[in-house]
Amino acid sequence: MKLSGWGRYPTHNVRESAPRSIEQLQEFVAAGSAVARGNGRSYGDSAVSAFNTISTRHFNKMISFDTQTGTLVAEAGVLLGDVISSFLPLGFFPYVTPGTKYVTLGGMLAADVHGKNHHLEGSMYNYVDWFEIIDASSKMIRCSRKENSELFSWTIGGMGLTGIIVRVAIRLRPIESAWIAQTTVPVKNLNEAIDAFENNLSSTYSVAWIDCLSSGGSLGRSIVMLGEHAHESVLDDVQKKTLFKHVDRAKWTLPVALPRCLLNRVTVKVFNAMYFRYGQKTKGTRLVSWDSFFYPLDALLGWNKIYGRRGFLQFQCVIPLEKSSEGLHELVTEISSTGGGSFLAVLKRLGESAGGISFPMSGYTLALDFPVNGRNMKLMDRLEQITLQYGGRFYLAKDARMSKSTFRSSDSRVTDFISMRENSGMNQNFESMQSTRLGL
Amino acid sequence: MNKGNVLILGARSDIAKAIAHKFAADGYSIQLAVRGMSDMESYVSDLALRHRVSVTTHEFDVLAIDRHLSFVEGLEELPVVAVCAVGLMGNQSESEENVASAIQVMRSNFEGPASIFSHLANCFEVRGSGTLVGISSVAGIRGRASNYVYGSAKAGFSAFLSGLRNRLSTKGVHVITVLPGFVNTKMTEALSLPPALTAEPVEVADAVFKATVRKKNVVYVRSIWQLIMLIISTIPEQIFKKLKI
Numbered sequence: 250m251k252l253s254g255w256g257r258y259p260t261h262n263v264r265e266s267a268p269r270s271i272e273q274l275q276e277f278v279a280a281g282s283a284v285a286r287g288n289g290r291s292y293g294d295s296a297v298s299a300f301n302t303i304s305t306r307h308f309n310k311m312i313s314f315d316t317q318t319g320t321l322v323a324e325a326g327v328l329l330g331d332v333i334s335s336f337l338p339l340g341f342f343p344y345v346t347p348g349t350k351y352v353t354l355g356g357m358l359a360a361d362v363h364g365k366n367h368h369l370e371g372s373m374y375n376y377v378d379w380f381e382i383i384d385a386s387s388k389m390i391r392c393s394r395k396e397n398s399e400l401f402s403w404t405i406g407g408m409g410l411t412g413i414i415v416r417v418a419i420r421l422r423p424i425e426s427a428w429i430a431q432t433t434v435p436v437k438n439l440n441e442a443i444d445a446f447e448n449n450l451s452s453t454y455s456v457a458w459i460d461c462l463s464s465g466g467s468l469g470r471s472i473v474m475l476g477e478h479a480h481e482s483v484l485d486d487v488q489k490k491t492l493f494k495h496v497d498r499a500k501w502t503l504p505v506a507l508p509r510c511l512l513n514r515v516t517v518k519v520f521n522a523m524y525f526r527y528g529q530k531t532k533g534t535r536l537v538s539w540d541s542f543f544y545p546l547d548a549l550l551g552w553n554k555i556y557g558r559r560g561f562l563q564f565q566c567v568i569p570l571e572k573s574s575e576g577l578h579e580l581v582t583e584i585s586s587t588g589g590g591s592f593l594a595v596l597k598r599l600g601e602s603a604g605g606i607s608f609p610m611s612g613y614t615l616a617l618d619f620p621v622n623g624r625n626m627k628l629m630d631r632l633e634q635i636t637l638q639y640g641g642r643f644y645l646a647k648d649a650r651m652s653k654s655t656f657r658s659s660d661s662r663v664t665d666f667i668s669m670r671e672n673s674g675m676n677q678n679f680e681s682m683q684s685t686r687l688g689l
Numbered sequence: 690m691n692k693g694n695v696l697i698l699g700a701r702s703d704i705a706k707a708i709a710h711k712f713a714a715d716g717y718s719i720q721l722a723v724r725g726m727s728d729m730e731s732y733v734s735d736l737a738l739r740h741r742v743s744v745t746t747h748e749f750d751v752l753a754i755d756r757h758l759s760f761v762e763g764l765e766e767l768p769v770v771a772v773c774a775v776g777l778m779g780n781q782s783e784s785e786e787n788v789a790s791a792i793q794v795m796r797s798n799f800e801g802p803a804s805i806f807s808h809l810a811n812c813f814e815v816r817g818s819g820t821l822v823g824i825s826s827v828a829g830i831r832g833r834a835s836n837y838v839y840g841s842a843k844a845g846f847s848a849f850l851s852g853l854r855n856r857l858s859t860k861g862v863h864v865i866t867v868l869p870g871f872v873n874t875k876m877t878e879a880l881s882l883p884p885a886l887t888a889e890p891v892e893v894a895d896a897v898f899k900a901t902v903r904k905k906n907v908v909y910v911r912s913i914w915q916l917i918m919l920i921i922s923t924i925p926e927q928i929f930k931k932l933k934i
Contacts, residue, residue, distance in 0.1 A: 324731070334739075
């Protein structure tokens with residue numbers, strides 16, 4: 250069957266299996282070159298193996314929930330969205346969430362996902378008590394900070410290359426309401442955006458949408474959004490009645506890939522201008538639903554088809570704090586001058602690093618997507634070079650095309666990761682198209 | 690809010706699981722009837738955690754027909770809806786060579802389900818309410834060389850359901866016949882099925898739920914199957930007997 254990541258590029262014709270029991274899963278792992286695939290939401294080829302892609306879709310059961318500690322034990326194939334719909338009514342929300350709720354818990358660990366609160370509360374790593382994994386010898390073992398701690402650390406952020414995660418214990422956050430008090434701050438340029446982040450480090454959630462096509466004095470103009478779980482006292486009567494209500498928003502589905510010509514410099518410029526004006530109009534604080542605050546894109550199912558049949562590429566890097574301003578200016582200038590249609594550019598302040606090979610580090614991360622074409626491939630080469638120049642690194646959950654040498658020079662931890670895989674035999678048993686490409 | 694119990698017979702199948710989740714999501718308590726209790730723990734915890742409803746398990750063997758009455762009497766609460774999702778596809782060529790295995794397929798798909806539904810029907814009739822949902826098959830509409838043993842048993846079950854519906858229509862008890870067509874389940878995992886004709890278990894569950902609410906009688910899951918079966922049943926026998934379908 251044809252498999253790809255969420256970016257629909259690259260696509261490979263491979264065989265996928267879907268074991269139903271631990272024993273079956275162990276047999277598949279023993280065959281070698283395996284990688285787990287959750288809901289296929291990583292953008293590139295992280296969850297595709299040329300020989301042995303193993304779907305975790307039958308490992309989708311919730312085992313237990315402790316309302317005192319907020320600890321959920323569940324199988325790796327459980328969707329984050331189902332965790333929310335099950336435990337929001339009890340007053341709990343995930344500590345860390347990526348920009349979509351259609352990810353599996355196993356995938357969240359593998360990518361060590363971060364959310365809008367990373368600057369303050371860190372990544373998924375911090376909220377995992379333990380997990381069980383099928384390791385390179387096909388045995389199921391438990392890893393925590395005390396037990397098999399090294400494997401624990403390499404696995405969270407290890408992109409599935411250390412084993413198949415089958416069961417996880419994660420902590421959820423008790424919240425006072427499901428409503429988010431969102432403060433919108435429009436800023437004129439990149440410097441102001443950075444100031445806005447630095448001045449609001451105590452905000453639980455912060456993120457900025459950034460216009461990568463504007464230039465000159467308004468280079469990097471942004472809409473910075475801050476958020477807090479709303480205190481019960483600020484809610485009106487209707488909202489109080491729906492304190493933890495899980496409402497399914499209306500969803501639209503994009504049934505077919507849109508023609509590529511629809512997204513060009515002009516349409517994206519118009520979109521950005523409209524978005525910026527909307528941000529200026531909604532400036533200030535208001536209450537919004539958790540779903541629209543955390544998952545604006547989930548309202549359009551299949552939005553990945555917007556970039557046309559050839560798919561799209563994501564670029565996400567992080568620049569260390571001391572060089573963030575310089576690095577970001579250079580990146581945004583490069584994008585603004587070449588400008589290949591990215592209307593979903595996101596800027597975010599990150600906090601400290603956690604897992605052995607996790608992406609986040611203290612600094613600024615810039616994420617944007619481009620339709621697949623030759624010009625954008627070249628643009629991404631240049632963006633990678635700029636990132637390297639400023640000591641930055643790249644998010645593997647987004648990558649579909651980086652070269653081995655770029656990845657190696659971006660991160661000194663890579664050599665340790667490679668030798669750890671060799672010494673434990675993981676390099677024989679676990680492999681994705683991405684790990685082969687990056688020589689991991 | 691407790692809306693009563695939904696009993697699911699043969700609860701380990703993919704279709705049964707989807708149906709259990711569908712009714713639990715709407716606030717029904719769930720009674721899972723299965724043979725043997727292995728791997729039931731996570732199934733039960735998952736249903737209970739996701740939907741915050743009570744979930745119980747009940748030992749049930751569709752072939753042990755002499756225990757069916759005591760099974761029904763042993764239920765703490767008589768369900769408001771009972772779904773029979775028991776099914777054994779068997780292997781047609783094995784059924785041809787080994788008559789005993791053919792009998793096994795017939796008993797699992799017809800005798801057993803009809804037996805347990807007979808007892809439940811009598812209890813529902815006394816109470817004057819309830820819904821019986823039988824998952825039958827389009828394979829029962831016309832016997833074909835490729836799976837007539839399975840098909841004949843499903844044909845028997847469909848006819849049984851139709852008669853039961855007729856008998857109970859004035860007694861407050863409703864009977865639904867579900868004819869799913871191809872479904873992407875463990876039972877069909879090894880077959881390569883045309884995607885346009887193959888439903889997901891959730892679609893079957895949605896159809897069953899809707900049929901229960903709207904008191905429908907015979908339900909096809911994907912409507913294309915109604916057309917296909919209409920065509921198949923109008924082919925003259927003279928031609929049909931020579932076809933390879």
